[in-house]
Amino acid sequence: MLETLGGISDERGALTRTFLSPAMRRANRLVGTWMREAGLAVREDTVGNLIGRLEIRPGAKTLLLGSHLDTVRHAGKYDGPVGVLLPLLALENLRRRGVRLPFNVEVIGFSEEEGVRFDTGYLGSEGYCGWLKAGTLAMKDAAGVTVGAALKDFNGGRFKPPPAAHRRGELLGYVEVHIEQGPVLEARRLAVGVVAAIAGQSRFRITWTGRAGHAGTTPMRLRRDALTGAAEFALGIEAVARRTPGLVATVGVIEVPSGAGNVIPGEAVHALDVRHASDRLRRRALVKLGRIAQTIARRRGLAVKWERTQDNSAVACSPALTARLNRSVKSVQGRTLKLVSGAGHDGVVVSSIAPVAMLFVRCRGGLSHHPDEFASPSDLGVALAVLTDFLQRMGEEK
């Protein structure tokens, strides 16, 4: 299933599936088929989330299981899909064993988590949780299309932000299985581990403005080059992150709009992504970076503008749900391990409406967001056994 789904891409020869793209629509159709085969009633909401529901008893509470179906550019096949497909197999395991759960289950393939097309992530889970705000709807992609316009087009001409799919009281929780995207499980020789907390994350779009000019005739000392300002800042960001334990900070994209090889850059725009498990230390680092940018701008005669595109506090997973998950991990794998997730996950947003727990699966070399991303069938088998055990016990104890 991962191989088939991994072949559905917006690009030839590489896996890229972005928000509302043709490949995303095809992926939803395919996964929708698999959901139906697993006995779920399938619908797509107005932000493109694929939702499969096993309605066991009307009025009973619902357990959410899921992850996202979009990808970064030139992605691997595991980041996201694993958490949508394993629940389908777990439900099938239960059916084969004749286990009938006493609660409803909803398996969700979120339509957007990676923040590629609009440089803000969680559009799918924000829509599902009733969070989509006017500011987010006004954000533009590289072609100038807003989130709102893309959603209008997706819905055949009209769109308004959906309300939350559930009230908190209706939900038992949200459980997400995901590849670790880091090296810890591999180092500890474990197939799976349980997430204790998800790091907080701030993302920005930063614009440096100087003065364009002729690259051949403008002496160096008369230049106000926006790009060398941005370059100096990129190195400042790297230096702050290197000397702050646990902090990661990344400039993932940069461009000189309307630039040419023989024109001094009048403008440079880049992204900034800053994460830390401690919200306090993340905020402190951002204040430091703000000062560095100001100093560079002043010295170089540039203007610098920060636009916050995303801001998520660190999220502690639910102790009760995590304890259940730990018990199943111990039962299947012999021992368990608590991890902090440096990556953001849909659970960050879903934690606003449900208690959250996460299971991480070892991936080779800790590599992700890369075509070589890999989790072994046997590790995925362990994760499946854990999830099946978790669901079965939860059913027995309800």
Added chain:
Amino acid sequence: MLETLGGISDERGALTRTFLSPAMRRANRLVGTWMREAGLAVREDTVGNLIGRLEIRPGAKTLLLGSHLDTVRHAGKYDGPVGVLLPLLALENLRRRGVRLPFNVEVIGFSEEEGVRFDTGYLGSEGYCGWLKAGTLAMKDAAGVTVGAALKDFNGGRFKPPPAAHRRGELLGYVEVHIEQGPVLEARRLAVGVVAAIAGQSRFRITWTGRAGHAGTTPMRLRRDALTGAAEFALGIEAVARRTPGLVATVGVIEVPSGAGNVIPGEAVHALDVRHASDRLRRRALVKLGRIAQTIARRRGLAVKWERTQDNSAVACSPALTARLNRSVKSVQGRTLKLVSGAGHDGVVVSSIAPVAMLFVRCRGGLSHHPDEFASPSDLGVALAVLTDFLQRMGEEK
């Protein structure tokens, strides 16, 4: 004429006319009309150059006049067109005065000088002079279209590089009028000046390769970030240029192909443009920059690849032709001034088939490659009077 031509753009609200684009085709049609009104026989060659010929006597030698009709992105209206339109007005002046030149005149609007679409310039003049090489034809634009494929399409399906439009012996010279694009004439309070030499210029496309990875889960010390390597190099380039008198070096474009805000850049690609009036000092600076890039690559675990996209030696203008131009400048303006051009010009390439002279016109603030680029009507009038005087005397003395 400048205002009308300046309204012909590939973009709404800004002047951008790149090689073989729809706007370039419209610009050629319009200027072709004006050429015909000035009594010239008009043709377009297979690389899109617009050529207006005043055939006075078959077998007589030919004087070339011209400049380019393409622009940078978000350009001004003067850089290029001034040197195509003033010759038409000068010929009209002569016609009104009843002056009949004893040589043929060819006015050329080169189709490409700025190097925007393919990050290599002089495609028009290289085609005109019979220089277009297989390596140039294989260069690609941002969409992956090669120069050769674009030319094939332009010519309705077939293209082979044209031979030189003239043999050297047939030509009296090439005279180009151009805005100064620098601050010297303004500082000296002169409308026009004469170019003694054009600085040599090297342009490169430089690719840094590291390893893509997840921005949230890859610790800083395990990263091989291609973009921070490129940023460090951009600052190294700036530092070398700042401490080398007369050297200008520019990174005008940069990008992270397939990048996203939450992915560590596995690749970063940028341009480099280096110029100096001394070829020896330019080459010495390039050696220094090569060492700096190697040091950065080694320390950061990156690979760095240089592709030379352009390389032009400094060009000394023809002493004989320049002396004639100086005489006309003195006669019209009272005094003259010798300048070095930091910018490259079509004359760099045309110097391979003809003696070259250049007249610079003052532009406000030395600004060019910018929508605020401006040369006053009275300064343009001085340039026109100089060009008319130059042509008339040349005719009288032939």
